[in-house]
Amino acid sequence: MRRQLTRPKPGHYFPLFVRETDAVCVQPDLSDILGEIAGLRGLDLQKSRFFTQSSDGDDSASAMARIAILGATGYTALELFRILSRHPTARVVAATTRQTDRPLISSIHPSLTGLFDLPCENLTPEEVGNSCDIAFCCLPHTASMEAVPKLLQAGCRVVDLSADYRLRDPASYQQWYGHQHTDAERLSQAVYGLPEIFGPLIPPASLVANPGCYTSTSILALAPLIAEGLIDPQGIVIDAKSGISGAGRTPKLSNLYSECNESVTAYSIGNHRHTPEIEQVLTDVGGQAVQVAFNPHLMPMDRGIFCTIYPRLLRSGTQAELLSLFRRYYAGQPFVRVVDHIPATKDVAYTNFCDITVRFNRDQLVVLAVIDNLIKGASGVAIQNMNLLLGLDQRTGLLGC
Numbered sequence: 001m002r003r004q005l006t007r008p009k010p011g012h013y014f015p016l017f018v019r020e021t022d023a024v025c026v027q028p029d030l031s032d033i034l035g036e037i038a039g040l041r042g043l044d045l046q047k048s049r050f051f052t053q054s055s056d057g058d059d060s061a062s063a064m065a066r067i068a069i070l071g072a073t074g075y076t077a078l079e080l081f082r083i084l085s086r087h088p089t090a091r092v093v094a095a096t097t098r099q100t101d102r103p104l105i106s107s108i109h110p111s112l113t114g115l116f117d118l119p120c121e122n123l124t125p126e127e128v129g130n131s132c133d134i135a136f137c138c139l140p141h142t143a144s145m146e147a148v149p150k151l152l153q154a155g156c157r158v159v160d161l162s163a164d165y166r167l168r169d170p171a172s173y174q175q176w177y178g179h180q181h182t183d184a185e186r187l188s189q190a191v192y193g194l195p196e197i198f199g200p201l202i203p204p205a206s207l208v209a210n211p212g213c214y215t216s217t218s219i220l221a222l223a224p225l226i227a228e229g230l231i232d233p234q235g236i237v238i239d240a241k242s243g244i245s246g247a248g249r250t251p252k253l254s255n256l257y258s259e260c261n262e263s264v265t266a267y268s269i270g271n272h273r274h275t276p277e278i279e280q281v282l283t284d285v286g287g288q289a290v291q292v293a294f295n296p297h298l299m300p301m302d303r304g305i306f307c308t309i310y311p312r313l314l315r316s317g318t319q320a321e322l323l324s325l326f327r328r329y330y331a332g333q334p335f336v337r338v339v340d341h342i343p344a345t346k347d348v349a350y351t352n353f354c355d356i357t358v359r360f361n362r363d364q365l366v367v368l369a370v371i372d373n374l375i376k377g378a379s380g381v382a383i384q385n386m387n388l389l390l391g392l393d394q395r396t397g398l399l400g401c
Contacts, residue, residue: 065390068094068128068156070147071138072120075245076161078109079379080136085115087383087397089390094128095120129154134386137161145183148207157389158207159382165190165209166277176273192281193385195394196333197223202388210385211281213377214240214274214296217307219281220336220354221369224329225322226286231311231365233282233290239310240296242373243303243345266297303374304345309367322358322365334395335376335384343370352380352398 067084069077072095084092095105097120105120106113125147128135135151137144137160144162151158167173170184181187191201193208194216202208211219218238225231244260275294282290299306317325323338330336335352343355348370356369371377384394 063089065090065134065386066093066132067091067386068096068132068135069138070096070125070128070135071140071143072105073097073099073108074138075374076378076382077136077138078111079374080138080382081105081109081112081116083379083383083397085112089392089396090134090386092116092118094118094123094131096123096128098122125150126154129156132156134159134389136382136386141177142179145181149183149186152206157205159193159210159385159389160190160207161210161378161382163212163273163277165207166192166211166215167280172276172280176271176276193381194219194281195381195384195388196220196330196336197281197285199388199394202385203391205389208385208389210378210382212274212277213305213371213373214242214272214294214307215277215281216377216381217305217354217369217371218274218278218292218294218309219285221307221309221356221367222282222311223285224326225311225367226282226290227329228325229286230315230317230322230325231313233286233288235312236290236292237310238278238292238294239308240294241299241306242296243299243301243305245303245374260298261300264297264299266295269295272296301345303372304349305371305373305377306343306345307367307369309369311365311367313365319358319360326356326358334399335380342368345370345372348372348376350375352376352384 067090069080069092071077077095081092084090095118097103097108099120100122102119102121105116105118108120129151134157137147137151137158139147139162141162141164144160144164148158148160148165163177164181164183165187167176168187170181170187173179173181173187186207190207190209191205192198193202193210195202197219218240222231222236226233241264272294275292278292278294279290323340326338330338335354337353337355339355339357341357342359343357347355349372351372352375354369354371354376356367359366359368372380380398383397387394387396
């Protein structure tokens with residue numbers, strides 16, 4: 001009899017184990033799958049508050065979690081402060097900088113005046129780890145790998161916003177980032193922090209690798225099509241456009257107003273560091289090697305990412321059918337909105353939403369997706385990950401929950 005293949009469950013990348021009995025495919029309980037995958041990463045699902053909430057509703061996550069932000073002077077740190085200022089169960093107890101004069105965080109980020117009187121201090125990772133429950137690392141690439149082991153050894157859980165723990169292969173990290181990884185043994189243990197794909201693995205994790213901004217947009221736009229085997233995994237063209245804040249707060253000639261205003265420019269064609277990250281995750285989703293041609297552009301706007309993606313369909317389908325597929329795949333995911341209209345970056349500015357739609361240009365499928373690069377592309381998804389680590393609804397602090 002013809003073998004029937006199962007497809008990944010919407011919203012999860014986990015492989016489904018198939019047993020052929022009378023041409024019926026048997027899907028095991030999700031907890032069995034989670035246990036096997038967690039074992040490969042050294043995770044203990046029983047220690048996760050996500051799995052151990054008491055029956056009477058008295059959850060220890062209701063206590064205020066102590067939060068630290070390392071590298072508190074940049075844009076992603078600013079957005080973390082803004083979100084955490086209204087978070088009901090988390091409070092910031094430490095913020096670090098290399099400056100030695102202990103400036104108030106409100107002097108670094110004036111928009112936080114009246115919200116935080118916290119001094120920004122030149123603390124060691126050990127000092128931070130001993131004083132907090134969860135640390136957000138907003139440090140530059142290569143700096144995080146020096147701090148993270150010390151934070152973990154102090155008993156602190158970590159959400160790392162750098163790229164230091166996103167790639168599992170240390171040789172790939174060295175190739176794309178130009179540095180040898182000094183904590184390579186943890187690369188296979190870190191959980192990739194895109195909740196819409198890897199959500200069940202996040203609660204028991206000690207180290208979460210927060211995804212990149214371009215990567216989040218591209219992966220969310222392609223995951224349903226890759227998971228269903230509807231597109232060729234090779235030769236996917238991604239045309240991506242980002243606001244200036246994606247380059248960070250450190251002054252650079254190319255980011256000066258007179259250089260980027262009224263101008264659009266491409267950069268890092270063929271060698272952008274988000275390429276292997278996109279390919280790694282989508283390969284996990286589909287179970288076969290994915291190759292993308294990633295082409296980023298800098299736009300004269302403060303924030304936002306717009307990805308226009310051109311995959312090759314392997315099976316025919318209508319726009320309505322594909323939109324229905326996306327809606328099924330992301331059912332129950334509060335921050336992915338599959339829309340009928342063509343989205344714009346202003347639709348998602350200052351929010352944690354990713355808006356996605358599809359169109360056909362003659363026979364060419366076009367997938368369009370937008371996010372706010374500083375929120376869903378960085379700090380917002382970091383708070384999603386923190387919420388999952390604490391056993392909270394992932395919307396907490398992000399949608400008024």
